[in-house]
Amino acid sequence: MSKRRAPSISSASSVEHYSKVRLVAQPSREARQLKELLLQKDQMLEDAETELDDLMEFLESERKEILLQQTIAEIKAERLQRRVNALEVELHKLQLMNTKSSIDRTSTDAVAQVGYVSEASHTEHEQLSDRGLSFCQETKIENHKTHKAPGALSKEGSGVIINISAPKIEEIPQKLPLYPTDALHSENAQKWFPATFKYLNQDLGEDYITLLVNWVNFERSRGWVSSVKGLACNMRPKVLSKWILNCRYDRTGNEPDFADEDDLRHFCKSFMFWWNTLQNSCRLVEGLTAGKKWESLDRSGKNGWLSVLACLKWWGMALGEQDDREGSKGCEWRTVVKDASLVLNSLIASTREKK
Known part of the structure; x- marks a missing residue:
């Protein structure tokens, strides 16, 4: 009678290895x-x-x-x-x-x-x-x-x-600037100008309307093109930076609220500081001069003077009624509005001189 052989160690190890491979x-x-x-x-x-x-x-x-x-x-x-x-x-x-x-x-x-x-x-x-x-x-x-x-x-x-x-x-009604006809036929203007013009075109007095007209002429002189490089953002008012980051006028309820006089006072102070930093040593006692010194302000389109006019619009509307804007309360605002018009006219004149 033959004896059954016990499984060798090698066969047992192979079975264990196969199981591990499956696992x-x-x-x-x-x-x-x-x-x-x-x-x-x-x-x-x-x-x-x-x-x-x-x-x-x-x-x-x-x-x-x-x-x-x-x-x-x-x-x-x-x-x-x-x-x-x-x-x-x-x-x-x-x-x-x-x-x-x-x-x-x-x-x-x-x-x-x-x-x-x-x-x-x-x-x-x-x-x-x-x-x-x-x-x-x-x-x-x-x-x-x-x-x-x-x-x-x-x-x-x-x-x-x-x-x-x-x-x-x-x-x-008091006459507001009409939408420029040549902007309707400009592909550059159609990209940004219609909404911008509608947003800024407010009745805030003769000085502001004159500023709007000068701004339209400035944008026309630049061919309705938006500058790649915008105005300097250094020392820019925080409310303006927030407004730009939140898609400007494309988002409803994005305008700053100056119901508190302290907020308006702080905004005016920060805007004036920014406005002064935008202007280099190009001012003379007699007025303004054009030239290379104006390059920091020669910014058109959505990245340019829109920011300045938006701030002046907020400031003018926060002053309240027309009597407040035309009185002592709006003296500083009127001065800046007229000042901005002079700068725009100087930029337009510099373009004519180059031609």
């Missing part, structure tokens, strides 16, 4: 599957990001197109309204002339019906007619100044009744 190989396959799954997800994320970028680019182009169309519509509406106001004024003048003619015809008919007029009544009639004409002219002049309709005058004398009336004329 190691199994996680490796799972790891490969997990890795492939992660790669698939990464690819899906990249595709989603690409689609999102395309969608954002499309939405941005649509937003600019809508804004441009809105600007054109507002320009046309404003011009039509001004034309309507002008026609109403002309109509009012014609009605006053017609009223005068009616007064003269009424006076003639009254004399013809009486058959005779004594010297005293004739004198009284002439005085009354002259008085009615004088009132008509005075009312016309006063109405032209105030843009309001005149009242009615009824007076009897020598059988003549004078009745002067005219329809009401809506008050004509």
